[in-house]
Amino acid sequence: MKYTRYNIKQKKNKKNNFVLYLIITLFAALALGSVLSMIINKGSADKQSIDTKQEQKNDEKTGENENKATPDHTFYLIQCGVFKVKENAEGVRKKAESFGNPFIVQEGELYRVYFGVYTQEQWQQVSNMLKEKEINTSKLTIDAFYEDLSTGELCELIEANFKIINKASEPNVKAVKTAELKNWANSLQPLDSKMKYYKDVTELKEYIKGLPDEIDKTKASEMITTTYSKLKQFKNKSI
Numbered sequence: 001m002k003y004t005r006y007n008i009k010q011k012k013n014k015k016n017n018f019v020l021y022l023i024i025t026l027f028a029a030l031a032l033g034s035v036l037s038m039i040i041n042k043g044s045a046d047k048q049s050i051d052t053k054q055e056q057k058n059d060e061k062t063g064e065n066e067n068k069a070t071p072d073h074t075f076y077l078i079q080c081g082v083f084k085v086k087e088n089a090e091g092v093r094k095k096a097e098s099f100g101n102p103f104i105v106q107e108g109e110l111y112r113v114y115f116g117v118y119t120q121e122q123w124q125q126v127s128n129m130l131k132e133k134e135i136n137t138s139k140l141t142i143d144a145f146y147e148d149l150s151t152g153e154l155c156e157l158i159e160a161n162f163k164i165i166n167k168a169s170e171p172n173v174k175a176v177k178t179a180e181l182k183n184w185a186n187s188l189q190p191l192d193s194k195m196k197y198y199k200d201v202t203e204l205k206e207y208i209k210g211l212p213d214e215i216d217k218t219k220a221s222e223m224i225t226t227t228y229s230k231l232k233q234f235k236n237k238s239i
Contacts, residue, residue, distance in 0.1 A: 071143035073155035075231060076123040078115040078130070079138045086111050096135050100126075101169030101217060103224050105232075114140075116169070117162045117231065144234040150197035153188050154230065157204045160184065161227040168220040175214040182208055200230050 080096055083089040089104050089111035096102040102115045115137065118126060127137050144155050160181055168176045185208045191198050207226055212219065 072146035072151055073144040073159075074120070075142045075144070075155075075158070075234075076118050076120055077140040077142065078118065078123060078127055079140050080113040080115050080130075080135060083111045083113070084109060089113050092135075096130070096133075099130065099133055099135075099171065101165065101220050101224065103221070103228070105228070116166050117158075117228070118166065119159070122166070142231060142235045147196040149189065150191050150195035150201050153191065153201050154197045154204065156188075157185060157201065157208070158227055158231050161204070161208070161223055164215055165220045165223050165227070168215045169217055175216045177214055178208075178211045179213065182211065185209070200233075204230060 080102060081089065081092045083092075086104075086106075092113045093102045093104055096113070096115055100115055102113055105112045105114060115130065115135075116126065123139065127139070130137050144151060146152070164176055164178065164181055167173060185205050188201075188205070191201055204227075211223075215223065
């Protein structure tokens with residue numbers, strides 16, 4: 001009897017324990033499921049956040065590349081030195097004078113010695129020549145960015161003037177005729193007075209129109225002053 005009663009009692013306890021275990025297991029499963037869901041969602045959210053940030057970075061990078069302006073024209077200057085003392089700059093200018101028409105430009109407290117202004121193709125050739133003459137050089141570029149038609153015309157006029165200047169400054173050249181330059185400048189398309197560089201283009205055309213029939217080295221030095229004054233405004237914008 002005792003055994004039977006004991007066994008009956010034990011069977012009852014096992015049933016209760018089974019129900020308790022089942023309840024605990026269900027709660028544990030629910031809790032574990034919630035934790036796993038939170039981890040998965042957090043991981044997905046973090047990945048989405050990373051992907052979004054990366055896309056934003058890529059968009060910013062693409063935007064930066066698209067916003068980089070391409071210059072309409074680039075001028076290549078041969079620089080022979082930068083000095084704080086004008087006499088030192090003058091010494092270098094005189095040394096290079098036998099091979100061309102160098103000039104000095106004052107910028108603040110500094111004096112820059114330029115041998116000339118060239119196209120990209122001309123620059124390397126002249127730079128090599130000066131190196132053979134033991135004159136140290138460096139390259140400086142000035143970019144002109146398109147604003148309207150007057151930008152292109154002003155750049156072409158500046159470049160045409162320096163071609164005449166450089167040719168007239170060569171050691172074995174006595175003078176260069178200007179008729180072709182004058183005809184070409186006169187054939188350029190008329191500009192609207194509201195355009196950015198209308199005044200500069202008009203002044204340079206008038207200057208070319210008034211040039212003598214031939215340009216020698218002395219007159220070329222005068223042309224440098226007038227022409228560089230138009231060029232340097234692009235330098236101020238490109239720095």
